[in-house]
Amino acid sequence: MKNILIVLFSIFSLSTFGQQIVTVKLHSIVGYEDYESFAHMSIQKLKLVLNSEKFKQKVLTRKFTKTKGMSNQEIYDLIIKSHEVQGLGGYDNVVDLRIRTLTLEKDGEKWMKNCEPNSWAGTIGIDGQGDGVTAICPQRLKMWSEKNDYGSLAGHYAHEYMHILGFSHSGLNKRKSLVYKIGDIVEEVINEGL
Ligand SMILES: [Zn+2]
Numbered sequence: 001m002k003n004i005l006i007v008l009f010s011i012f013s014l015s016t017f018g019q020q021i022v023t024v025k026l027h028s029i030v031g032y033e034d035y036e037s038f039a040h041m042s043i044q045k046l047k048l049v050l051n052s053e054k055f056k057q058k059v060l061t062r063k064f065t066k067t068k069g070m071s072n073q074e075i076y077d078l079i080i081k082s083h084e085v086q087g088l089g090g091y092d093n094v095v096d097l098r099i100r101t102l103t104l105e106k107d108g109e110k111w112m113k114n115c116e117p118n119s120w121a122g123t124i125g126i127d128g129q130g131d132g133v134t135a136i137c138p139q140r141l142k143m144w145s146e147k148n149d150y151g152s153l154a155g156h157y158a159h160e161y162m163h164i165l166g167f168s169h170s171g172l173n174k175r176k177s178l179v180y181k182i183g184d185i186v187e188e189v190i191n192e193g194l
Contacts, residue, residue, distance in 0.1 A: 022050050022080050024095040027088070031101035031138070038145040039099065042153035049154065049189045050079065050095065058185045064178040066169055075178065078165060085166040087132010095161060098133040101141060102126065115139055125156055127163035134160035151190035159183030 024047040032039055049055050059076045067075060082095045090096035102125070104112050114121035115137035125136035136156060144152045162179040169177035 020051050022082055022093050022095060023047060024050070024097060025090060026097050026099070027090070028098045028133075029100070031103060032099070032141070035141050035145045038141075038148075038150075039153065042150045043097065043157065045150050045190050045194075046095075046154040046157055046186060048194050049186050052189060052194055054189050054192070054194070055185060058189070059182070062181055062185065064176070064181050065173065066167060066171075066177040066179070068167065079182070082165075084132060084164050086130050086164045087128065089132065096132075097157060097161070098128075099157070100133055100135050101138045102135045103138075107135070117143070125160060127160040132164050134164075151187040154190055155183040155187030158186040 024043055026040070026043055029036060029039060056076060059079070060072045062072070064072075064075070070078070081092055083092050084090065084096055087098065088096070102111055102115055107126075111123065111126070113119055114123035117139055123137055124140050125134060127134055134157065136153075140156075141153070143149075159179055159182065162182050167177075167179050169179045174180055
């Protein structure tokens with residue numbers, strides 16, 4: 001009897017207080033060293049954001065460019081469906097993440113220069129150019145971790161994930177693009193509090 005009540009209560013609370021509609025799975029993490037737990041915390045928050053009503057409302061009401069002609073509702077549904085078009089992907093309704101840090105060995109001197117916080121490029125990370133592995137500049141990772149800035153890291157994952165879903169921000173006014181703005185929304189929701 002007690003177990004039945006617990007099951008019933010779980011079903012009731014899930015349906016009443018917000019269903020989990022999408023989850024986030026971290027498949028690989030390379031080069032993060034001391035910042036692994038910071039990444040895990042940020043990914044946990046990203047999952048809460050994606051399942052939140054706040055995120056949904058912001059996605060449904062913002063204006064985006066470079067949407068490949070999709071409506072806000074179609075974009076929201078696509079994010080929740082989480083069907084990756086780049087890299088190894090995984091199950092639908094699971095945001096499949098593969099993350100690493102940018103390194104001199106793998107990415108070369110140019111990218112390491114672009115990673116410098118005061119560089120003209122101001123690079124935060126790269127999306128893996130099709131391989132589905134998201135790389136972050138080690139300088140940013142350190143900086144954000146020292147400030148417990150989960151919003152920025154989760155926003156970075158969301159930005160790169162939009163590339164993995166097949167969107168780009170090439171051309172002018174990239175900050176108005178869907179890719180940038182989804183990253184901004186994730187950061188915003190975390191900073192406002194879920
Ligand atoms: Zn980008």
